[in-house]
Amino acid sequence: MQKNIEIVLSPLLLPLVDLKGKTVVVIDILRATSTICAALDNGALSVTPVVSVEEALQYDKSDYLVAGERNGQKAEGFDFGNSPAEYAPSLVKGxxxxxxxxxxxxxxHASLDASEILVGSFYNLARLSEYLSDRDNGVVLFCSGWKNRVNLEDTLFAGYLAQSLSETHIWDSDEVELALSLVNKAQFDPVEYLRNASHAKRFARLGNHTDLPLCMQFDKHPVLVKYKGGKLVSSY
Amino acid sequence: MQKNIEIVLSPLLLPLVDLKGKTVVVIDILRATSTICAALDNGALSVTPVVSVEEALQYDKSDYLVAGERNGQKAEGFDFGNSPAEYAPSLVKGxxxxxxxxxxxxxxHASLDASEILVGSFYNLARLSEYLSDRDNGVVLFCSGWKNRVNLEDTLFAGYLAQSLSETHIWDSDEVELALSLVNKAQFDPVEYLRNASHAKRFARLGNHTDLPLCMQFDKHPVLVKYKGGKLVSSY
Known part of the structure; x- marks a missing residue:
């Protein structure tokens, strides 16, 4: 059976794709999906994704660590921001x-029509690729972008993942070709290449020079992350 | 003054960009904007773009040639389809x-908020670039895509045009970097590269093997095309 790959470059383009019966990989390299992989690989029991700051603050702090950002900075009243560096095993285990x-x-939350939702980052690229190769269904790589804009880092990662699936999957998609052209341009030094990305420049303006290289470490947290019953959990 | 370039990769992404005060270049390489450049350079007085087949058919055929396509093929009752090859000087002059x-x-029609609307294709790349270099305002390169999907040929052309403006314009845009990565990958043989594009495959399925190389002829029709009073006209 031929398994298809599609790429969604921005949330605004999601309506063009039929998610039914597909496996969706949500990608937000800088930094949500990198952080989620790091937290779960470092021993967190679960990560519950919620849409608003207000909703996050309603969780009982004796039971939950409350984490997140708005516009790249830690939200007020939160225990953690959105850098993988904050989620050390000593702090998140259990x-x-x-x-x-x-x-x-x-x-x-926009992907709930899919048959399963996974989380992708450079941290779990090989693990994801191995899992998707073994599955029978089509794959949608869903790039989160930045405020609905297409971004380089998510598209680049989608390109690496598509390339890694080229023996088990097919595509008839200009978006996949576009992502592969990024891999072609970046391959010798993806961190350096992404310094041109608007998000990397935004980090630099905020004085954050560490998270870009940190989030580009291939296979540092080889965890398979699935969305189950409202929570993201690891599945080794 | 620093003049900015932005790229819109799909009509669905247009709301993210403020067109006011900007020059928009509408790009539909396969084939509307290529055809428009060819027709005007071959002596047509004007091209009136209309949204629907029904609207086109209401024009008086003693006064207008009625042209266009739906899904890549000539619409019923039309004089011309949408291939530049049909618009010979002997047929369209005057x-x-x-x-x-x-x-x-x-x-x-979606670009009417802009201060001016131009039409871009490989046919008029150098002419457009020269014109935009001399203007003071920011530029939005608007890729038409295919039924709202991002496509390779429009993005590739936007990359060539951005590259040609790199001495007079600036950008802080991941979309521009993405388009430049296509130029980087395609530069030695853009026609061959675009054979991977979904639109080229669609042409091949329709038995059309000529329009792709035809529409990729750099500077074949060096006409500046502007939208004025509901019509596209040439402006040498």
Whole structure:
């Protein structure tokens, strides 16, 4: 059976794709999906994605770590921001986390028509690729972007993942070709290439010079992350 | 003054961009904007873009050539389809044309907030670039795509045009970087590269093997095309 890959470059383009029966991989490299992989690989029990800051703050802090950002910075009243660096094993092991972010968590909720929802980042690229190769259904790589704009880092990651599936999957998609052209341009030094990305420049303006290279570490957290019953959980 | 370039990759992404005070270049390489450049350079007096087949058919055929396509093929009752090859000087010189196409003509109507609307294709790349270099305002390169999907050929052309403006314009746009990565990948043989595009495959399925290379001829019709009073006219 031929398994198809499609890429959604922005949430505004999601209506063009039929998610039914498909596996969706939500991608928000800087930083929601990187953070989710790091937290779960470092021992967190679950990450509950919620859309609004208000909703996150309604969770009981004796039971949950409350985490997230708005416009790239930690939201007021939160325990954690949205950098994977904050989610050390000593802090998150055995804990439940509730997370809201500018882009990524919204895309998880927008994907509920799919048959399963996974979370993708450079941290779990090989693990994801292995899992998707073994599955029979079509795959939609859903780039969160930044406030609905297409971004480089999510598209680049989608390109790496599509490339890694080229022996088991097919595509008839200009979006996939576009993502592969990024891989072609970036391959010798993806971190350096992404310094041209608007998000990397936004980080630099905020004084954050560490999260871009941190989020680009291939296979650092080889965890399979699935959305089940309102929560993201690891599935080794 | 720093003049900015932005790229809109799909009509669904147009709401993210403020067109006021900007020059918009509408791009539909396969084939509306290529056809418009060819027709005007071959002596047509004007091309009136209309959204629907029904609207096109209401024009008086003693005064207008009625042209256009739906889903890549000539619409019923029309004098011309949407291939530049049909618009020979002997047929269009001194004529007024009304044109409706699947994607491109809609984008012209969606751009009315801009201070001016131009039409871009490989045929008039150098002429457009020269004109935009001399203007003071920001530029939005608006890719028509295919039924709201992002496509390779429009994005590739936007990349070539952005590259040609790199000495006079600036950008802080992941979409521009994405388009430039296509130029980087395609530069030695853009026609061959675009054979991977979904539109080229669609042409091949329809038995059309000529329009792709035909529409990729750089500077074949060096005409500046502006939208004025509901019509596209040439402005040498």
């Amino acid at each position: 804990k439940k986390i509730v997370l809201t972010t500018t882009n990524g968590t919204k895309c998880i | 004529k007024k044309i009304v044109l409706t196409t699947t994607n491109g003509t809609k984008c012209i």
